[in-house]
Amino acid sequence: MTAAIEASGLGKKYGRRWALSDCTLSIPVGRVVGLVGPNGAGKTTLLNLATGMLAPTTGSIRVLGGEPASGPDQLARVGYVAQDAPVYAGLSIADHLRLGAHLNPGWDADLAAQRISRLGLTPSQKAGTLSGGQRAQLALTLAIAKRPELLILDEPIASLDPLARREFLQVLMETTAESEVSVIMSSHLVADLERIADYLVVLMGSRVQLAGEVDQLLASHQLLTGVRRDPGSLPASLHIVTASHTERQSTILVRSDEPVLDPSWSVSQIDLEDLVLAYMGLARTEPAGPVAPTAKILEEKR
Amino acid sequence: MIWLTWRQFRGQAITSAAVLAVLAIALGITGHGLVSRYDQIGLGTCQATCTSLAAKFIDELQVGHYSTMFFAGLALMYAVPALIGIFWGAPLIAREFEHGTHRLAWNQSVSRSRWAAVKLGLVGLAAVATAGLLSLMISWWASPIDHALNYGAANTGAGYSQLSPLVFAARGIAPLGYAAFAFALGVTAGVLIRRTVPAMAVTLVIFAGVQILMPTVVRPHLILPVQATAPFNANTADDFVITSQGNGPATMMLTGNYSRPGAWILSNQTITPSGRLFDGPPARACTSNSASPQACDNWVNSLHLRQLITYQPASRFWPLQFAETGVYLVLAVALGALCTWRIRRRRA
Numbered sequence: 026m027t028a029a030i031e032a033s034g035l036g037k038k039y040g041r042r043w044a045l046s047d048c049t050l051s052i053p054v055g056r057v058v059g060l061v062g063p064n065g066a067g068k069t070t071l072l073n074l075a076t077g078m079l080a081p082t083t084g085s086i087r088v089l090g091g092e093p094a095s096g097p098d099q100l101a102r103v104g105y106v107a108q109d110a111p112v113y114a115g116l117s118i119a120d121h122l123r124l125g126a127h128l129n130p131g132w133d134a135d136l137a138a139q140r141i142s143r144l145g146l147t148p149s150q151k152a153g154t155l156s157g158g159q160r161a162q163l164a165l166t167l168a169i170a171k172r173p174e175l176l177i178l179d180e181p182i183a184s185l186d187p188l189a190r191r192e193f194l195q196v197l198m199e200t201t202a203e204s205e206v207s208v209i210m211s212s213h214l215v216a217d218l219e220r221i222a223d224y225l226v227v228l229m230g231s232r233v234q235l236a237g238e239v240d241q242l243l244a245s246h247q248l249l250t251g252v253r254r255d256p257g258s259l260p261a262s263l264h265i266v267t268a269s270h271t272e273r274q275s276t277i278l279v280r281s282d283e284p285v286l287d288p289s290w291s292v293s294q295i296d297l298e299d300l301v302l303a304y305m306g307l308a309r310t311e312p313a314g315p316v317a318p319t320a321k322i323l324e325e326k327r
Numbered sequence: 328m329i330w331l332t333w334r335q336f337r338g339q340a341i342t343s344a345a346v347l348a349v350l351a352i353a354l355g356i357t358g359h360g361l362v363s364r365y366d367q368i369g370l371g372t373c374q375a376t377c378t379s380l381a382a383k384f385i386d387e388l389q390v391g392h393y394s395t396m397f398f399a400g401l402a403l404m405y406a407v408p409a410l411i412g413i414f415w416g417a418p419l420i421a422r423e424f425e426h427g428t429h430r431l432a433w434n435q436s437v438s439r440s441r442w443a444a445v446k447l448g449l450v451g452l453a454a455v456a457t458a459g460l461l462s463l464m465i466s467w468w469a470s471p472i473d474h475a476l477n478y479g480a481a482n483t484g485a486g487y488s489q490l491s492p493l494v495f496a497a498r499g500i501a502p503l504g505y506a507a508f509a510f511a512l513g514v515t516a517g518v519l520i521r522r523t524v525p526a527m528a529v530t531l532v533i534f535a536g537v538q539i540l541m542p543t544v545v546r547p548h549l550i551l552p553v554q555a556t557a558p559f560n561a562n563t564a565d566d567f568v569i570t571s572q573g574n575g576p577a578t579m580m581l582t583g584n585y586s587r588p589g590a591w592i593l594s595n596q597t598i599t600p601s602g603r604l605f606d607g608p609p610a611r612a613c614t615s616n617s618a619s620p621q622a623c624d625n626w627v628n629s630l631h632l633r634q635l636i637t638y639q640p641a642s643r644f645w646p647l648q649f650a651e652t653g654v655y656l657v658l659a660v661a662l663g664a665l666c667t668w669r670i671r672r673r674r675a
Contacts, residue, residue, distance in 0.1 A: 101436035128435035
């Protein structure tokens with residue numbers, strides 16, 4: 026089965042700055058992928074590489090087995106809502122739907138018309154007069170109605186109010202429920218993605234910090250709390266992600282495929298947001314102290 | 328892609344079609360009056376008296392509004408290609424970059440090269456068609472005047488023959504080439520600069536530069552000019568200029584008369600029998616106040632000077648038009664190819 030996105034050693038350099046470096050990923054099809062990271066982490070760069078808007082400086086990327094934007098066929102397979110949901114301000118909603126119909130052989134006119142009427146939009150309205158949420162919905166409608174196999178959304182809800190956010194995600198969830206489409210959606214907020222993502226990629230400082238199925242990520246991470254001690258005393262099978270210590274207590278996030286059986290630790294599950302924040306914090310500050318098992322991750326960062 | 332291009336260009340297309348229609352009516356009405364005057368004066372049927380009739384016709388036009396319209400027509404023919412480059416060419420793709428809409432367009436199931444080629448091709452054709460229609464209308468309107476001016480002896484308008492640099496660019500098919508080039512130049516500037524207003528400014532500056540270089544440097548040599556020599560006749564010469572600088576020897580420049588109706592004279596030199604440019608020194612017969620003008624003429628004639636004229640004859644109007652249009656079309660196609668290549672390669 027071909028991957029939705031298969032990247033290997035992928036990097037993009039602007040001038041002397043690496044916007045994305047050494048990105049190796051294999052995201053299976055059929056997932057709703059959340060791409061999380063703070064602003065400037067390289068999310069847009071990665072998505073632009075996936076849509077062929079950018080060419081990589083190093084490495085390679087294949088999308089649904091093909092080279093991004095290599096031709097009309099490949100373009101037809103990927104729907105893209107770029108950052109800020111660009112639409113033609115001078116054209117009406119109906120014009121945009123005609124544009125979609127003329128430029129996409131797989132265009133689903135019924136679907137497009139249905140979505141527009143369900144959103145309560147007037148087809149004759151000029152796109153320039155739409156609110157941010159309506160514009161995002163129009164851009165999403167264009168991307169969905171071309172019936173892509175992969176839908177790529179770059180911060181589609183970042184600028185929307187809470188109600189518009191909810192509506193947008195609602196439409197997105199219905200779409201994924203109705204069709205086999207894979208989705209990759211970026212956001213700098215985990216909360217936006219928590220409800221719909223079943224696969225997570227965390228980008229930080231131009232590097233992939235974490236990638237995997239949400240269920241597996243949650244199951245393989247445990248938060249250990251106990252009497253303060255040196256993290257080096259933990260069994261080697263546990264990979265320490267972060268460790269924090271108060272005077273009397275140690276809190277350690279470990280990654281392990283096996284359950285932690287040591288009764289001196291109180292073991293708890295971590296939620297998605299805390300997990301992402303832990304990996305983001307890891308990339309931001311280099312923890313001091315004897316944290317040998319995390320050295321591998323730290324090396325990746327340097 | 329054709330539909331989208333049309334939809335985005337529709338407003339401009341309708342506006343310019345309306346302007347052309349209004350212009351066609353105005354030119355049709357006044358042009359008719361011009362033709363009947365031309366016939367009334369007898370220029371349509373003249374045999375030997377054409378030159379004087381032409382002068383009379385031109386003189387009559389000086390007082391009416393026809394003269395103003397003639398020059399307004401020239402100005403319009405100069406302005407339209409530049410305007411097309413600035414207002415159709417420069418924003419065509421630069422505006423997509425500015426508004427980010429290229430990210431929408433480039434993610435439809437149409438390759439970028441096709442997107443660029445259709446936009447360039449269709450709007451470029453519209454640009455050429457607009458300039459062509461305008462040139463056709465204005466060339467038709469001005470044809471009585473152009474004919475009269477081509478008789479050349481009409482001293483009021485000797486500089487406005489169809490081949491003169493001023494009129495040449497506003498007649499025939501050359502404006503089609505200018506429009507195509509200006510449009511492609513505007514698009515290229517927009518693609519490279521990515522911002523509409525700076526691209527417009529760059530388009531104007533480069534286009535104006537090319538339009539100045541073309542008649543001064545390139546056009547005279549598009550076809551090898553004709554050289555003609557004739558014995559210099561002082562009695563019919565146009566100009567004797569004698570200059571003396573301080574105590575040095577005085578120089579004398581002679582300009583011979585010529586009769587080449589409608590020709591574009593590139594140079595008119597007076598040379599000695601040995602082929603050198605004649606520059607004096609003048610004999611006493613020419614510098615002394617007491618000598619008669621005839622004495623000076625006789626002395627000049629005794630030198631057996633020759634007049635050397637380099638020119639493009641009036642019959643070269645169409646060959647030169649085709650050559651020049653060809654040059655501009657080649658430039659336009661090259662710029663179009665550059666744009667398409669840049670867009671295919673350009674990222675985000």
